[in-house]
Ligand SMILES: Nc1ncnc2c1ncn2[C@@H]1O[C@H](COP(=O)(O)OP(=O)(O)O)[C@@H](O)[C@H]1O
Ligand code: SF4
Ligand code: SF4
């Protein structure tokens with residue numbers, strides 16, 4: 001599945017805490033992201049879904065170099081992101097950008113939109129005065145905002161407009177990859193649709209590659225070419241979006257799809273059992289979904305199920321010993 | 330660098346906003362008084378060289394200890410015959426200069442340390458802050474004394490000593506703020522915009538910290554003047570013959586009883602100076618501190634002010650409803666502007682029914698729901714019209730006592746954030762028991778038993794144990810279950826739930842929704858369910874009311890609204906929601922934004938965004954038309970069955 005992978009994540013791991021105190025006592029460690037391997041091809045949108053605390057944002061921060069993996073590697077076009085983030089953060093920021101979940105808090109309250117958008121133009125691509133003006137206009141046009149907004153402060157614009165400014169900032173230096181971390185979760189549905197449409201247009205216009213993170217399955221389904229479902233820091237299932245949503249193999253994906261509310265869907269099928277995530281300080285040895293899984297057997301408790309192809313499709317992988325929709329091992 | 334060129338725009342704006350802050354400051358008469366006195370004192374001190382004053386240091390033993398109001402010596406003379414008026418003016422000048430410089434030095438170094446420690450965090454932070462802790466471990470004045478002892482007495486050395494002992498104060502304050510700001514997303518965003526750490530710290534973070542630095546300065550400068558005076562009083566600051574307020578006081582001490590004016594005059598001066606600075610400083614703090622500015626200090630009353638212009642004599646409860654809200658009008662009065670958050674809202678709930686209230690944020694869903702039991706904060710909110718009938722009683726004409734009885738009993742609330750309902754310092758059991766005892770005359774152990782049953786009811790495993798835990802020990806979904814249990818504790822007839830599942834994960838949301846659905850059937854409780862999600866509406870609501878710009882624009886059963894929306898807004902709103910299983914569907918965004926509720930148009934509020942708008946839509950307010958039994962719409966040209974807008 002590696003025709004021209006642009007972004008390659010190889011067994012990435014991020015552990016928070018750990019180490020020892022000055023008295024030699026081990027400090028508790030949390031595996032926010034564990035053993036994640038995936039590839040993103042040029043021009044595609046990879047959707048990442050999962051519930052709060054499953055490591056989506058940590059993964060996103062690793063990809064843009066705001067954080068470094070404690071194990072494994074992430075490469076963009078063959079160059080190690082963690083190394084670039086240390087040596088030449090500007091070169092990295094020129095290629096990978098980020099759109100934040102909270103549109104308002106991602107804009108400095110004391111800077112005008114113009115100042116905010118000029119920063120990447122100056123620091124990343126070193127545009128001169130004249131070109132800056134032209135580029136600012138292009139950017140505002142791209143996100144469908146009137147140029148008047150350039151002179152406003154963040155508290156003088158709405159959430160949807162703020163998020164478009166966040167997108168314009170990410171676009172400013174003409175990156176190859178944009179990581180969008182819950183870009184529409186804080187927005188009203190009508191505004192959400194505006195922003196999703198803008199993102200869609202920009203992608204084809206500028207040949208962008210998206211990593212689109214969201215907890216909202218319907219949003220992810222509508223934007224993604226492929227999707228990765230995360231649970232407790234690992235990938236539970238990954239594959240072509242259509243495949244994963246139509247024919248989920250991991251019991252967790254199945255549960256998510258069952259639980260998602262949809263207009264016209266009368267009753268949601270709730271699970272009765274324990275819905276708590278496992279204790280991150282004391283992770284179970286086997287499958288993390290064990291306590292909630294209807295298909296669980298003794299085997300699941302012993303060892304971690306590997307991420308493998310479960311259906312005929314070689315591109316559709318799930319980490320489960322007894323996948324949903326029948327066994328074939 | 331380029332920052333300078335770009336920052337011209339913000340400057341223009343700051344000046345435009347400044348009168349606002351100054352006006353706020355002038356509204357505070359104490360601060361204004363302090364400011365006037367301070368300016369007067371400072372002007373006189375500044376003008377000292379030009380004033381017709383005697384030389385402050387020339388001694389004249391013949392004229393020693395002349396009382397105040399003597400000819401040529403308005404405030405008398407001291408033990409060496411020097412003119413006290415002249416000395417006090419020159420002394421104030423010195424004290425002000427020293428206090429100010431010490432403040433600036435302390436603020437500069439303290440803030441720098443705080444900024445660096447807060448931004449760098451980790452090891453740098455630990456090292457810097459341990460250093461600061463060490464300074465703070467010494468008693469304050471002792472440290473100043475020690476510094477002067479090392480450097481030798483003298484005004485300048487006193488200044489350094491005072492500055493040094495005040496550095497920790499600034500460092501700690503600024504570090505805390507910086508620490509918080511550095512975790513904000515805009516700092517990451519600046520990093521991804523290619524800014525270096527130094528640029529981020531000074532261009533992005535510092536402007537946000539500056540108000541705090543100014544507040545801290547304005548509240549400490551008075552103390553610094555006092556401290557310098559203290560050192561001079563002990564003879565460690567200003568050296569004779571130079572006058573400053575502290576040394577003058579010190580000189581007067583020995584003759585306090587024979588010639589009190591020698592010490593009383595500088596004493597009074599210190600009092601006036603420090604008082605005026607502190608009053609002014611507090612005023613500055615109040616203006617700059619956003620928390621105080623937004624009016625936290627004016628505590629809202631326990632129940633929304635009800636200020637109905639005409640008695641709603643025409644309004645009668647409709648027969649079948651447990652809760653019947655009619656023509657509810659709630660406004661916010663802020664400054665000179667009136668926000669009509671609820672502009673004539675009608676909602677009615679039959680027994681055991683779940684009514685969904687849908688709309689975008691700001692459409693008035695929460696305000697309408699909170700108005701029912703008077704939970705809208707007043708000021709600035711007030712209910713100016715309409716009625717809310719619970720059975721036969723109009724909730725807006727009941728006594729506060731009766732409302733208190735009904736709250737949490739007949740009508741209960743569940744909010745989006747369970748932590749806003751649960752007290753962090755009491756166990757779940759205590760809080761549930763308390764809620765039960767507030768409305769029933771039973772013993773504590775009986776109440777505890779009911780509490781346990783309630784937890785069982787909301788499907789919390791191991792209820793007896795869970796009664797003993799604190800809210801923070803539970804997950805978000807568990808906490809929301811507790812809130813639902815609390816809402817059910819006293820057999821509520823109506824449960825008002827404001828986005829109760831919005832903050833939860835989908836799997837948890839599914840559980841909470843099915844729990845609420847089962848419970849309302851078991852208990853025959855009506856639910857007013859506020860949400861923005863049509864999926865959630867489908868899962869639990871029998872009927873739906875769609876709100877836009879403070880009014881209900883359409884009501885009907887859930888099926889009717891979802892399958893054949895009649896109001897163009899409802900239709901557009903449904904079209905812009907992505908639906909699971911239909912990824913190809915093009916999302917039809919509604920362009921534009923809802924109007925502000927302080928500036929509503931004369932006609933239909935949706936007209937600017939409506940594809941079906943015509944001239945008549947803008948002419949006059951649109952009234953509600955009943956298009957079928959129990960189905961009404963506020964639109965002149967409703968969408969017809971099968972029509973696409
Ligand atoms: N405490 C308040 N002070 C001033 N205005 C308020 C306050 N609370 C709400 N509003 C205003 O009332 C309107 C309706 O808000 P709200 O009921 O919270 O909307 P919704 O719940 O539909 O998102 C908005 O314009 C909002 O700005
Ligand atoms: S590995 Fe076992 S416990 Fe884990 S999801 Fe599959 S069946 Fe369930
Ligand atoms: S009244 Fe007119 S403008 Fe308003 S929603 Fe109906 S058709 Fe549109």
Ligand SMILES: [Mg+2]
Pocket residue numbers: 690694695
């Ligand atoms: Mg609300």
